[in-house]
Amino acid sequence: MNQVRRDPPLPEADPELWRLIEGEDARQRESLRLIASENYVSRAVLQACSASLTNKYAEGYPNRRYYEGMDFIDPIETLAIDRAKALFSAEHANVQPYSGSPANLAVLLALCSPGDTTMGLALPAGGHLTHGWKVSATGIYYKSVQYGVRRDDHRIDMDEVRALARTHRPKLIWCGHSAYPRELDFAAFASIAAEVEAHLVADIAHVAGLVAGGAHASPIPHCAAVTTTTHKTLRGPRGGLILSRAEHAAAIDKAVFPGLQGGPHNHTTAAKAVAFAEAARPQFRTYARAIVDNARALAEALSARGYVLVSGGTDNHLLLVDLTNRGISGRQTSGVLNRCGIELNANSIPFDQRKPFDPSGIRIGTAALTSRGLDTAQMSEVAALLDDAIGHAAATAGAGDGGFCQAMRARVREFLQPYPAPGL
Ligand SMILES: *Cc1c(COP(=O)(O)O)cnc(C)c1O
Numbered sequence: 001m002n003q004v005r006r007d008p009p010l011p012e013a014d015p016e017l018w019r020l021i022e023g024e025d026a027r028q029r030e031s032l033r034l035i036a037s038e039n040y041v042s043r044a045v046l047q048a049c050s051a052s053l054t055n056k057y058a059e060g061y062p063n064r065r066y067y068e069g070m071d072f073i074d075p076i077e078t079l080a081i082d083r084a085k086a087l088f089s090a091e092h093a094n095v096q097p098y099s100g101s102p103a104n105l106a107v108l109l110a111l112c113s114p115g116d117t118t119m120g121l122a123l124p125a126g127g128h129l130t131h132g133w134k135v136s137a138t139g140i141y142y143k144s145v146q147y148g149v150r151r152d153d154h155r156i157d158m159d160e161v162r163a164l165a166r167t168h169r170p171k172l173i174w175c176g177h178s179a180y181p182r183e184l185d186f187a188a189f190a191s192i193a194a195e196v197e198a199h200l201v202a203d204i205a206h207v208a209g210l211v212a213g214g215a216h217a218s219p220i221p222h223c224a225a226v227t228t229t230t231h232k233t234l235r236g237p238r239g240g241l242i243l244s245r246a247e248h249a250a251a252i253d254k255a256v257f258p259g260l261q262g263g264p265h266n267h268t269t270a271a272k273a274v275a276f277a278e279a280a281r282p283q284f285r286t287y288a289r290a291i292v293d294n295a296r297a298l299a300e301a302l303s304a305r306g307y308v309l310v311s312g313g314t315d316n317h318l319l320l321v322d323l324t325n326r327g328i329s330g331r332q333t334s335g336v337l338n339r340c341g342i343e344l345n346a347n348s349i350p351f352d353q354r355k356p357f358d359p360s361g362i363r364i365g366t367a368a369l370t371s372r373g374l375d376t377a378q379m380s381e382v383a384a385l386l387d388d389a390i391g392h393a394a395a396t397a398g399a400g401d402g403g404f405c406q407a408m409r410a411r412v413r414e415f416l417q418p419y420p421a422p423g424l
Pocket of ligand 1: 176
């Protein structure tokens with residue numbers, strides 16, 4: 001009992017775990033983080049994540065709860081909802097989804113019946129599992145038709161989307177992606193959806209920050225609903241968000257709770273509210289623009305070094321590099337680079353000849369580096385670091401010499417030293 005009363009801080013209470021957290025902090029500080037779905041949140045967002053709100057149950061919605069004691073939880077969730085609506089100019093917001101995948105499931109539950117047909121961008125073409133890929137619940141409980149990208153320019157073929165929609169008459173069409181470097185034509189998707197009377201749903205998990213910051217067009221005017229994660233370019237806590245037209249508000253709220261989830265994670269809701277306020281500031285517009293400028297500068301620098309980019313470049317925060325002409329696989333490359341302090345992921349490229357677990361490409365994103373304050377002037381050095389490490393990976397056939405990797409880690413640390421990691 002005394003032990004509980006004493007309530008020591010984490011480093012003392014659980015030194016074994018604390019050391020691991022400190023290790024992760026240092027790793028995030030010292031490595032070149034290029035995973036396109038990751039970022040650094042602010043100290044303010046981190047603080048909200050660890051608030052006492054985690055102790056509270058709050059099933060239901062503000063002013064319609066199944067528990068007492070909502071004096072502060074209700075205003076917090078209302079603040080998050082109002083900020084989300086204002087940030088994205090949306091009629092309705094549900095801030096409770098635990099993450100992006102549950103947000104997508106909730107939209108399906110709200111707008112479709114099991115067995116209905118949906119359409120989405122295929123995973124190998126840059127889509128997400130939850131847009132109907134066969135191993136996902138979204139591809140098991142719903143009939144899924146998948147569209148792809150063109151072989152020649154790796155862009156979504158809107159003629160194919162229209163033809164498939166006319167043939168299969170889907171109830172819902174997803175547009176959105178996890179590994180597609182180009183901006184989507186939401187108006188074109190909307191006209192196809194209208195023609196076949198389908199709900200159009202945009203999943204902007206990757207580009208939500210670019211939309212919030214005005215660097216990309218908003219899908220809101222074109223869609224029945226828009227889903228997103230809050231932790232990628234948006235720079236919020238790990239979580240999900242659903243925006244929708246007022247007409248779907250009741251169905252979406254009912255699908256999230258009680259349809260899919262129990263009590264909302266109030267500490268995460270609070271951190272989302274903090275992040276939405278941060279994203280509404282003028283500096284965030286500069287940030288969103290800088291992410292895109294950095295991606296373009298990095299694309300140009302890598303192209304100049306002979307790297308082949310899927311679709312030839314990028315409009316957003318990410319690039320996909322086809323390593324076929326380098327004689328090394330994506331997985332071998334990402335493994336060696338990780339030992340060099342450069343963090344990115346192996347990724348399938350369109351029409352990949354290799355298996356998904358060891359594909360031909362790597363995916364590179366600029367959101368996290370931009371959060372550290374790097375700008376286009378630094379992208380040529382990022383390209384040089386990548387080129388040296390990839391060259392070494394190829395020369396050692398993915399083995400990666402320990403001395404080389406250690407030297408690279410030091411070079412990366414030194415390069416990043418003037419750009420402190422936010423929140424850490
Ligand atoms: C990341 C992502 C998700 C899923 O997010 P989780 O929070 O990992 O569940 C959904 N859709 C798209 C397009 C994504 O990129």
